[in-house]
Amino acid sequence: MRKYIFPAIFTAIAAMTQLAAAQTKGSNGGPVVKSQGHPIEFVRKGLDILFYVGDDDGSPLSTKDMRGRATIQEGGKTVTVPLAPASPNMMTGKLLAEPSPKAIVVFSGSLHGHSLTARYAGE
Numbered sequence: 766m767r768k769y770i771f772p773a774i775f776t777a778i779a780a781m782t783q784l785a786a787a788q789t790k791g792s793n794g795g796p797v798v799k800s801q802g803h804p805i806e807f808v809r810k811g812l813d814i815l816f817y818v819g820d821d822d823g824s825p826l827s828t829k830d831m832r833g834r835a836t837i838q839e840g841g842k843t844v845t846v847p848l849a850p851a852s853p854n855m856m857t858g859k860l861l862a863e864p865s866p867k868a869i870v871v872f873s874g875s876l877h878g879h880s881l882t883a884r885y886a887g888e
Contacts, residue, residue, distance in 0.1 A: 793817055798883035805872055805883040812863065814846065816856040816872050818881070825854035826876075833874035839864050839887075848874070 791797040791806030793815075798805055802821035807814070814835055820826040833848035833856045848856040856874060864870070867887035874881045 791817065796885055798885060800872075800881040800883045801879075803881055805881065807870060807872065807883070807885045809860075809864075812860040814848075814858045814860060814870070815851075816848065816874075816883075818854050818856060818874070828854055828856050828874075828876070831856060831874050831876040833872065834858075836871040836873065837864050837868050838871070839868035848872075 789797050791804070791808075793806055793808045795806045795808035795815075795817075798807075803826065804819040804823065806817040806819075808817070809815070816833070816835070818826045818828055818831070828850040829852075831850050835846045835848055835858055837844045837846065837860070844861070846858040846860060848858045851857045856872070865887070869887055870885040872881070872883040872885075
């Protein structure tokens, strides 16, 4: 039995380490998650949510033709917020209510057939 428990514990610790490493702080103060090599930084300012999208080389990616949405999961409820492009490399949306720090936010965006998804775990 022990030989099965230790690999499971090791796998769980490795997964938590990867999640912590995946969410670093960006230049705008928000957590950054990479999706297919693209850094996406999530910033919340009051009821406004901002996603700064970077190209795979780290430079800002134009979001002019991007489509996207944010899905917020909290307390068993799910809310979808449409996102609109903003110059030069942002996708923005407006929340109806302040989420708690424990809320999970998922960014979904597409540009020229290229899909990006980033998950931001609450505290």
